[in-house]
Amino acid sequence: MLRIEDIYKSFGEFMAxxxxxxxxxxxxxxxxxGPNGAGKTTLFNLISGQLKPDRGKVIFMDExxxxxxxxxxxxxxxxxxxxxxxxxHRLTVFENVQVAVLSxxxxxxxxxxxxxxxxxxxxxxxxxxxxxxxxxxxxxGSLSHGDRRILEIAIALGNDPMLLVLDEPTAGMSxxxxxxxxxxxxxxxxxxxxxxxxxxxxxxVVFSIAQSIMVMHQGRxxxxxxxxxxxxxxxxxxxxxxxx
Amino acid sequence: xxxxxxxxxxxxxxxxxxxxxxxGAYAFALIVTxxxxxxxxxxxxxxIIAAVVGLLIGWFCVRLSRLYFGMLQISLGSLxxxxxxxxxxxxxxxxxxxxxxxxxxxxxxxxxxxFILIIVAICLVVMYLIFKSPFGTTLQAIxxxxxxxxxxxxxxxxxxxFGIVIATFFAGIAGVLFVVLENFVHPDLLxxxxxxxxxxxxxxGGWFTFAGPMLxxxxxxxxxxxxxxxxxxxxxxxxxxxxxxxxxxxxxVVGYFLEKFGSQxxxxxxxxxx
Numbered sequence: 001m002l003r004i005e006d007i008y009k010s011f012g013e014f015m016a017x018x019x020x021x022x023x024x025x026x027x028x029x030x031x032x033x034g035p036n037g038a039g040k041t042t043l044f045n046l047i048s049g050q051l052k053p054d055r056g057k058v059i060f061m062d063e064x065x066x067x068x069x070x071x072x073x074x075x076x077x078x079x080x081x082x083x084x085x086x087x088x089h090r091l092t093v094f095e096n097v098q099v100a101v102l103s104x105x106x107x108x109x110x111x112x113x114x115x116x117x118x119x120x121x122x123x124x125x126x127x128x129x130x131x132x133x134x135x136x137x138x139x140x141g142s143l144s145h146g147d148r149r150i151l152e153i154a155i156a157l158g159n160d161p162m163l164l165v166l167d168e169p170t171a172g173m174s175x176x177x178x179x180x181x182x183x184x185x186x187x188x189x190x191x192x193x194x195x196x197x198x199x200x201x202x203x204x205v206v207f208s209i210a211q212s213i214m215v216m217h218q219g220r221x222x223x224x225x226x227x228x229x230x231x232x233x234x235x236x237x238x239x240x241x242x243x244x
Numbered sequence: 245x246x247x248x249x250x251x252x253x254x255x256x257x258x259x260x261x262x263x264x265x266x267x268g269a270y271a272f273a274l275i276v277t278x279x280x281x282x283x284x285x286x287x288x289x290x291x292i293i294a295a296v297v298g299l300l301i302g303w304f305c306v307r308l309s310r311l312y313f314g315m316l317q318i319s320l321g322s323l324x325x326x327x328x329x330x331x332x333x334x335x336x337x338x339x340x341x342x343x344x345x346x347x348x349x350x351x352x353x354x355x356x357x358x359f360i361l362i363i364v365a366i367c368l369v370v371m372y373l374i375f376k377s378p379f380g381t382t383l384q385a386i387x388x389x390x391x392x393x394x395x396x397x398x399x400x401x402x403x404x405x406f407g408i409v410i411a412t413f414f415a416g417i418a419g420v421l422f423v424v425l426e427n428f429v430h431p432d433l434l435x436x437x438x439x440x441x442x443x444x445x446x447x448x449g450g451w452f453t454f455a456g457p458m459l460x461x462x463x464x465x466x467x468x469x470x471x472x473x474x475x476x477x478x479x480x481x482x483x484x485x486x487x488x489x490x491x492x493x494x495x496x497v498v499g500y501f502l503e504k505f506g507s508q509x510x511x512x513x514x515x516x517x518x
Binding site (some may be wrong): 020023046050069070071074075080082086087088089090091095096098099100102103104107109110111113115116118119121155156158193 | 267374375376377378379381382384385387388389391392393394395396397399400403406411
């Protein structure tokens, strides 16, 4: 479904992504792991178009999407969440998700129809799904950190994506919150038949839910394979897992 | 009001909104005085020409971010001012154009007052509808977080450009109404100091709210009328109020009250929806 071929991105002298490869099959749950600064976030930004690669290709559904702007990539069916909470702080929780739903239904440019009557059902269904319905009329900026992270995911769901890219969905969460959030993500992926690409620091979580794991180190792909293969790989153990 | 749509809701620094106000006024005045077309053509053409100029200027400006957007707009707007100011043969230069004849139905001060009142009321309703529409919601989302908006599939630049065109259209209407009221135009309508004054109105009233700028305008004009009687330095008082405002009510007057009483209102909204 998604294939990244030999991709490069540098910031000045620093090679953030230095020849990474990644394959995501339809319906798979794929995790990207690696130490801080390995280039995971940069890789995700290259996929969703926030950054343009220096070299290499991003292929989605047999289509080259490498240099498309983010809003077009989103329309192709890739939605993402951000590592640093990236929501609409002054809008209500409901409106946060609604903006994405409206955009998905190509109704953002309607002028005279009151917005509160449009896309209500879909928006409420998503909020119910993630458990934020009771907070629907709160201003997003007033939510707790954990709820903002959930809202982050809910906004991405508003685009009704085929591929959901989650950049550290549990950043800053306690271990309990982390496992609760990841089981929510897993449930959503199952229910909606989503393909999921995510990165995560909690190795127990990664090895328990991912079907395929890609290990990044200094911008390069060390290996991508099944969890048991990755666990046995010596290079990985040395570079990353062994350090803990 | 229309400025607030761009600044408060679109998050764009439209520093030179009055350029479009002036363009609307001039377009109307020139059509009435220089052509034999009936005045209502001017009524329609004023806002449209303002919106077209807004489209042209906006087309360049949305390519830049935030402050640069404002800078470029000031320069392009000032260019318009200079053109109007210097082009004596066409615009009357710094003399302006005086004694613009009005159709007889709205030529008396009473009938022109009601005419303006009706048009303003219609404009407010239309703007409120747009504010509450999917377009308006998305525009507010862009203000909060343009990056995320792109990530959910919104063409941010195109959306901002639409916002500018609509806002400049309403500014053009305001310009036409000014001519209806005063029967003259002057290059000062396009001068950036006037833009600043409107900007301050938005700040005063609360630029994230719909009604804020109206209250801001009332405060500003009220100050000028009542304090201006005693001293020509009424802007000093305005300045002090503005400084206090930035320290104590950064959301503006209406924004402050909304925040204070907002929690109840939201609670009521929640109950109402269930």
